[in-house]
Amino acid sequence: MAILEARDVETGYEDAKIIHGVDVDVYADELVTLIGPNGAGKSTLLKALFGMIECWDGTVVFNGEDITNLEPHRVTRKGICYVPQVDNIFPSLTVYENLRMGAYILDDVPEAALHDVYDRFPVLEERKNQVAGTLSGGQRQMLAMGRGLMVDPDLLFIDEPSAGLAPELVDDVFEKIVEIRDDGTAVLFVEQNARKALQVSDRGYVLEMGRNQFEGTGDELLENEQVEELYLGG
Numbered sequence: 001m002a003i004l005e006a007r008d009v010e011t012g013y014e015d016a017k018i019i020h021g022v023d024v025d026v027y028a029d030e031l032v033t034l035i036g037p038n039g040a041g042k043s044t045l046l047k048a049l050f051g052m053i054e055c056w057d058g059t060v061v062f063n064g065e066d067i068t069n070l071e072p073h074r075v076t077r078k079g080i081c082y083v084p085q086v087d088n089i090f091p092s093l094t095v096y097e098n099l100r101m102g103a104y105i106l107d108d109v110p111e112a113a114l115h116d117v118y119d120r121f122p123v124l125e126e127r128k129n130q131v132a133g134t135l136s137g138g139q140r141q142m143l144a145m146g147r148g149l150m151v152d153p154d155l156l157f158i159d160e161p162s163a164g165l166a167p168e169l170v171d172d173v174f175e176k177i178v179e180i181r182d183d184g185t186a187v188l189f190v191e192q193n194a195r196k197a198l199q200v201s202d203r204g205y206v207l208e209m210g211r212n213q214f215e216g217t218g219d220e221l222l223e224n225e226q227v228e229e230l231y232l233g234g
């Protein structure tokens with residue numbers, strides 16, 4: 001059964017409709033990628049699924065429950081965390097303080113989750129007292145993902161985790177995402193690095209101009225000639 005079922009989602013900004021009836025499913029333990037050209041509406045779709053902007057139409061069902069237009073902190077309580085592309089850490093706080101803030105919906109710091117995050121990202125434990133703004137780009141991305149994992153979500157949304165990273169760091173980030181999936185947290189992520197993302201994904205969706213264009217397993221999309229030509233650089 002899909003843990004996330006989004007159907008006919010429509011949303012946008014002011015009176016500009018950006019997403020025109022999109023469907024997305026994520027099954028438990030799946031790594032799913034959203035690809036598509038710049039401006040296709042990928043980030044907008046994630047925000048609507050997470051309740052950061054209003055869904056104008058359609059439904060978002062999570063673990064069998066309608067969460068359409070629930071506020072983000074309530075969506076987090078249901079088990080979804082969202083790592084935005086930018087402003088995803090507090091630069092003036094320490095690494096530890098950032099992680100603690102990741103669990104702000106809980107009354108206490110979840111020590112078990114904190115240890116899991118430190119195990120997954122040893123560099124965060126080494127630098128727990130360092131001010132986050134002084135981390136490298138790759139370390140910041142690890143921290144952003146670590147924050148999302150502090151509440152042990154069933155599903156993690158990640159928007160362009162590899163943006164601005166050197167190629168060797170892109171592989172590190174993808175490896176971490178695969179590990180997160182392997183350890184039981186489903187992931188829906190947006191990536192410009194489409195070929196590489198599909199190579200590690202169970203399934204993918206191609207979005208263009210706010211509509212579903214293609215969907216399939218990672219391999220199906222990689223082998224699709226149209227997808228290859230239009231979205232993977234031929």
Ligand SMILES: Nc1ncnc2c1ncn2[C@@H]1O[C@H](COP(=O)(O)OP(=O)(O)O)[C@@H](O)[C@H]1O
Nearest residue numbers: 013016018036037038039040041042043044045
């Ligand atoms: N806050 C905003 N206000 C108005 N328009 C926006 C806003 N954010 C994005 N858009 C517009 O929505 C469209 C989709 O953007 P976005 O979801 O960021 O695409 P993608 O993530 O696929 O690159 C673009 O035309 C963009 O200019």
Ligand SMILES: [Mg+2]
Nearest residue numbers: 042043044190
């Ligand atoms: Mg985007």
